[in-house]
Amino acid sequence: LRNPTLRIGTSTPGCDPSGDYTWAFFDKMDALERGLGQQLRERAIPLVGGRDTVRIPQGELASAWVLRQGLADLFIGYAHYAKTLRTLPNVRYVAIPAEYNIQCEYQLALLEASKDALALVEFMLGNGGQEFLIAAGFIPLTDE
Known part of the structure; x- marks a missing residue:
């Protein structure tokens, strides 16, 4: 996440709870390292869950589709998709460590x-x- 060249795909805060949770996660990162959360917010690209975001084809998992389309280099989303993501080729799932993760x-x-x-x-x-x-x-x- 600290790599400034990585484009971070997210859900849309204010429109999709996953986006709100992601922004709360960025706040936690600010507490870990001053300014990191703001850097992450600036690089974040709200791609799904908003009024004017990309349309995900039916049957596709948003995060995997966004990555395959090259719209982001990583995507922060719900943990309950982990089981499905682990089965997909060319997608790597990385869990956020519990001490930094958001509890919903x-x-x-x-x-x-x-x-x-x-x-x-x-x-x-x-x-x-x-x-x-x-x-x-x-x-x-x-x-x-």
Whole structure:
């Protein structure tokens, strides 16, 4: 990331949560090394998730497609795509170390107590739902 020649592809902050998380990551980098986060923001290219960003073909994973098209040299995105990215040729996945990564907290709210809504909540909070979410790259549910 410190290499000033690398073009950093991102989602669009303010339009796509992944872009907001990426900018928060850049803030963490500023705390690590003064000015680094600002340098990263200046080199970042919001390519997806915005009103006027590139259109990703259906069936394509945005980060891999952006890289294959030569629109960026690296792309910062969601960790739950790691499993898929590792299977793609000519794409290298690198995890952000935990101490620098952003922890996103997702909420679950029940707006109606219909049978279907209650079944979904029960599944998501139960063992099957948690196994599914963990397999997709999410952190396990805690009591915190």
